[in-house]
Amino acid sequence: MPAKVDMDKIVSLCKRRGLIFPSSEIYGGLASCWDYGPMGVELKRNVRDAWWKSIVHERDDVVGLDTSIMMHPGVWAASGHIDSFTDPLVECKSCHLRWRADAIEGKRCPKCDGELTEPRMFNLMFKTSMGPVEEEASTIYLRPETAQGIFVNFDNVITTSRKKLPLGIAQIGKSFRNEITTGNFIFRTREFEHMELEYFVKPGTDEEWLDYWVKERFDWYVKLGIRKENLRLRQHGKDELAHYARDCYDIDYLFPMGWSELEGIANRGDFDLIQHAKHSGKDLGYYDAEAGEKYVPYVIEPSAGVDRSVLAFLIDAYDEEEIEGEKRTVLHLHRSLAPIKVAVLPLSRNEKLTPLAKEVFNKLCPSFVTDYDDSQSIGRRYRRQDEIGTPFCVTIDFESLEDKQVTIRERDSLAQIRVPIEELGKILGAKLKGEAFDASALWATRQK
Numbered sequence: 083m084p085a086k087v088d089m090d091k092i093v094s095l096c097k098r099r100g101l102i103f104p105s106s107e108i109y110g111g112l113a114s115c116w117d118y119g120p121m122g123v124e125l126k127r128n129v130r131d132a133w134w135k136s137i138v139h140e141r142d143d144v145v146g147l148d149t150s151i152m153m154h155p156g157v158w159a160a161s162g163h164i165d166s167f168t169d170p171l172v173e174c175k176s177c178h179l180r181w182r183a184d185a186i187e188g189k190r191c192p193k194c195d196g197e198l199t200e201p202r203m204f205n206l207m208f209k210t211s212m213g214p215v216e217e218e219a220s221t222i223y224l225r226p227e228t229a230q231g232i233f234v235n236f237d238n239v240i241t242t243s244r245k246k247l248p249l250g251i252a253q254i255g256k257s258f259r260n261e262i263t264t265g266n267f268i269f270r271t272r273e274f275e276h277m278e279l280e281y282f283v284k285p286g287t288d289e290e291w292l293d294y295w296v297k298e299r300f301d302w303y304v305k306l307g308i309r310k311e312n313l314r315l316r317q318h319g320k321d322e323l324a325h326y327a328r329d330c331y332d333i334d335y336l337f338p339m340g341w342s343e344l345e346g347i348a349n350r351g352d353f354d355l356i357q358h359a360k361h362s363g364k365d366l367g368y369y370d371a372e373a374g375e376k377y378v379p380y381v382i383e384p385s386a387g388v389d390r391s392v393l394a395f396l397i398d399a400y401d402e403e404e405i406e407g408e409k410r411t412v413l414h415l416h417r418s419l420a421p422i423k424v425a426v427l428p429l430s431r432n433e434k435l436t437p438l439a440k441e442v443f444n445k446l447c448p449s450f451v452t453d454y455d456d457s458q459s460i461g462r463r464y465r466r467q468d469e470i471g472t473p474f475c476v477t478i479d480f481e482s483l484e485d486k487q488v489t490i491r492e493r494d495s496l497a498q499i500r501v502p503i504e505e506l507g508k509i510l511g512a513k514l515k516g517e518a519f520d521a522s523a524l525w526a527t528r529q530k
């Protein structure tokens with residue numbers, strides 16, 4: 083079943099509505115780099131916050147961490163990234179385009195059908211040098227995952243957090259991979275943001291915890307509005323597993339280019355802690371007081387991309403509808419992800435309406451991310467808010483000056499209710515929490 087929207091429509095909406103722009107656009111752009119605009123930065127922050135809330139704040143067995151992007155080069159030798167974080171690269175002998183050998187079909191160049199070179203392993207880590215002297219000793223790498231910052235701090239966190247296993251350590255931050263082939267908008271880029279959880283467990287309980295986290299993470303996307311039929315689980319074959327993994331599941335999403343990985347959940351076993359203990363000389367074992375034994379924990383790792391999640395949420399929310407003979411484009415984003423929660427729209431830029439509309443805006447904006455817009459016709463302003471997924475518009479008209487009531491318009495149902503300004507904050511608060519709100523009493527007020 084193909085996804086109903088093609089990527090071009092998403093890219094164009096993102097540009098038009100200030101969600102995502104090509105990076106360095108006035109210089110012609112930089113391949114596979116993107117900038118998040120005023121609406122995009124809110125959406126991205128909401129995705130991060132939703133992850134952090136469900137992984138860290140709503141649990142007592144996970145703590146957060148924020149480690150540096152540049153780390154001691156020994157970390158990457160120990161983790162296996164210097165030797166094994168590679169993709170097989172082939173180059174076309176005619177047009178010189180480079181391809182990931184495992185991502186193309188057949189033995190000829192997909193662009194010009196030219197002959198390809200033999201594959202060679204290409205390391206995906208970006209190298210740079212630290213300090214003013216460019217010599218081998220100062221070579222460092224930009225992290226390709228945030229996980230290693232967590233492993234090297236395992237002992238620091240265990241000894242300071244007073245928590246017992248099972249214990250998770252979560253981190254959100256930038257990662258860098260010199261991908262051979264990028265593309266599909268923000269799906270695969272060379273700079274992206276990771277949301278990673280390393281969940282440390284007693285060996286022997288790891289398979290159970292892997293199942294648990296696969297389910298948790300799948301449900302997270304569904305809870306935030308992604309349709310179940312656009313998600314699937316896929317277990318990695320033995321030949322596909324990364325060098326550190328004992329088992330791994332992908333949560334795939336039906337992107338416009340077909341089923342592709344949205345998130346990976348891996349059982350990393352004790353690979354990383356053993357490697358770091360070996361290379362650093364520091365004991366990274368854990369003393370389990372309840373069991374009266376010491377062991378090296380196993381690790382379950384749900385690893386997701388912020389940008390790739392943003393893309394999936396955008397695609398799944400996108401819709402084109404016909405309303406009374408007119409076409410509207412709408413993002414049915416979950417209310418917690420929508421960049422703007424409420425738009426305050428005076429019917430027109432009439433000087434009599436402006437003070438009350440501003441008063442309403444000032445009242446709402448400390449509690450909700452609120453937009454104020456009085457340009458162009460009300461219809462065009464509704465359409466603009468629909469396109470960025472604003473769940474509620476509040477309209478102030480001339481009657482509002484008399485009865486101190488305003489109209490709330492709901493994005494999805496297009497239902498409108500008229501409510502007293504005094505009650506507005508309370509009503510919007512309830513609606514944004516997803517609570518049902520019985521407006522019948524308010525209608526009664528109006529009819530009196």
Ligand code: ATP
Nearest residue numbers: 259269270271272274343344345346385386387390
């Ligand atoms: P892929 O095979 O798609 O390149 P991967 O299996 O190498 O991904 P992981 O190392 O499992 O990816 O990373 C976990 C998650 O991080 C991915 O599911 C994806 O959401 C995100 N991610 C990884 N690489 C990129 C990238 N280059 N651009 C954007 N997001 C990425």
